Amino acid sequence: MGIIDERKAIIQPIRKAWYQGKVASIDMLRLDLLHPVISGNKWYKLRLNLAYATDHGFKTIVTFGGAFSNHLVATACAAKQFGLASVGIVRGQQDSLTPTLQQCREYGMELLFVTREDYRNRHQPQWAENLAAHFDEILIIPEGGANERGRKGAELISRFIDDDYTHIATAVGTGTTLAGLRQKLPAHQHMLGFVPMKDTTEQQHYIIEHISEDKRDSFTLIPDTHFGGFGKWNDTLISFMNDFYRDTTIPLDVVYTSKMMYNLRELLDQNYFSAHERILCIHSGGLQGNVSVEEKLRW
Ligand SMILES: *Cc1c(COP(=O)(O)O)cnc(C)c1O
Numbered sequence: 001m002g003i004i005d006e007r008k009a010i011i012q013p014i015r016k017a018w019y020q021g022k023v024a025s026i027d028m029l030r031l032d033l034l035h036p037v038i039s040g041n042k043w044y045k046l047r048l049n050l051a052y053a054t055d056h057g058f059k060t061i062v063t064f065g066g067a068f069s070n071h072l073v074a075t076a077c078a079a080k081q082f083g084l085a086s087v088g089i090v091r092g093q094q095d096s097l098t099p100t101l102q103q104c105r106e107y108g109m110e111l112l113f114v115t116r117e118d119y120r121n122r123h124q125p126q127w128a129e130n131l132a133a134h135f136d137e138i139l140i141i142p143e144g145g146a147n148e149r150g151r152k153g154a155e156l157i158s159r160f161i162d163d164d165y166t167h168i169a170t171a172v173g174t175g176t177t178l179a180g181l182r183q184k185l186p187a188h189q190h191m192l193g194f195v196p197m198k199d200t201t202e203q204q205h206y207i208i209e210h211i212s213e214d215k216r217d218s219f220t221l222i223p224d225t226h227f228g229g230f231g232k233w234n235d236t237l238i239s240f241m242n243d244f245y246r247d248t249t250i251p252l253d254v255v256y257t258s259k260m261m262y263n264l265r266e267l268l269d270q271n272y273f274s275a276h277e278r279i280l281c282i283h284s285g286g287l288q289g290n291v292s293v294e295e296k297l298r299w
Pocket of ligand 1: 040041042070071144171172173175176177178253256257284285286287
């Protein structure tokens, strides 16, 4: 598929000083380098959905998200490149457009704002009927690309992952990326899912439901207890991001990957790993979401 060149995704070793020799190696899979907007895991969750839409004559992609959703803007940008119209259903009334939503509009996405209550009912059949009456031949992609094609697309990330990594670390929102990869990778490669929220119940259920029984013990979700919830940040996190960039030249995003690396480092400090283990961290992108903290970042 022409719009993304997968050769841009490199594996970058992290300097030993960062993990003080507590494991044998830590590498970062830089999926953030694939594309500035359709970055990281979003491309993998979208690609089979978009291919399906094109192959089956759909004209419009409809999807869902919040006002800061990386998925929404990635969909807007990718749909445009596939020659498809796009509609974004946004949760909550907005007084003004966030930079993310402005970008969605620039890519031609039509935005519909719905109350939180209406949003919660989005899986009911009359929702789809209403949408179908208003837009041309629609394909609905759930929030976060969390469908079968999204998980199958995420399986493709496994092509970058060597067999000798003992742990694969990834940030978790819906759990779609982790579920797809978990299903595909051999069980001896333990997956650590870093959830940037205090509660991981929903993601735990989602992942269990979508992987086979023999894989159910081979992933662990790590909640975030430091930063006060999804999308929240403080000066400690910003300093961590700046230090990490200085040490590695890798920019992290303020919502997902910064919290993953912060909490991974905490596990290292607690001697969670053995000295022979090899960790691959997936940089799932999301850098477009850093606009809100841009003036604090030193890169
Ligand atoms: C969307 C996103 C995630 C979460 O992916 P899921 O498949 O929903 O778990 C992780 N990291 C980044 C940077 C994201 O934008």
